[in-house]
Amino acid sequence: QLQACGGGLVQAGGSLRLSCTASGRTFSDSARAWFRQAAGKEREFVAHINWGWGSTTNYADSVRGRFTISRDNAKNTVYLRMNSLEPEDTAVYYCAAPNSPLPPVAVTTDTRYAYWGQGTQVTVSS
16 A cells, blocks of 8 residues: 655665655555665664644654655655765665654654555665
């Protein structure tokens, strides 16, 4: 129900845009997030967008200013634009959706998300 795509191999300093398209309506259609997991590391929060309680975005400190999360209402798709990519950004990127809108303090916690896409690999070479 969540399809993520857009990953690939890019040189440091380059850009990629990930897409997360939802189908069905078994989850809250008011927020989406991106997480990532590098080899041998735990999954970590990247960005969140909420359009159910106004319109808000949140970013991990490591990507703020370089990544932008956005939504295309007509396509029911959430994007993650990644600029100035660094080798440290290499990971499998997952999109996720909660069952219901999350309070701001919970958006960075992966266990609060019930639905996950299959992941898309992003590799940044130095």
